[in-house]
Amino acid sequence: MVRNLQIVGMISFGIMVAAIPAYAADPSPAARPATVAQFSTRSTEIGTLLDNPATRTILDKHLPGLAGNPQIEMARSMTLKQIQSYSGDVVTDAVLARIDADLAALPPQ
Numbered sequence: 001m002v003r004n005l006q007i008v009g010m011i012s013f014g015i016m017v018a019a020i021p022a023y024a025a026d027p028s029p030a031a032r033p034a035t036v037a038q039f040s041t042r043s044t045e046i047g048t049l050l051d052n053p054a055t056r057t058i059l060d061k062h063l064p065g066l067a068g069n070p071q072i073e074m075a076r077s078m079t080l081k082q083i084q085s086y087s088g089d090v091v092t093d094a095v096l097a098r099i100d101a102d103l104a105a106l107p108p109q
Contacts, residue, residue, distance in 0.1 A: 063091065
């Protein structure tokens with residue numbers, strides 16, 4: 001009886017080990033989850049965007065003068081979406097959408 005249980009246990013272990021490569025294999029592109037944007041106007045702090053040369057270029061393109069504004073230091077821990085309420089005439093939904101599109105186009109870093 002014990003011998004039979006040992007054999008069944010070894011067979012079960014062998015089946016599990018044989019199945020591991022199937023689980024570890026890289027999923028097909030269709031099965032992979034969509035990539036999440038690395039940066040966004042909703043979740044990335046302004047300071048992070050300003051400290052990265054690629055994202056700062058995007059900010060300079062869509063919001064010229066933002067990086068040089070003397071008050072920007074106070075807003076470094078905020079997101080662009082958060083400061084929209086203070087400068088809605090400049091930081092519009094359309095501007096944020098264009099910034100997000102450019103940020104999403106950046107290669108992963």
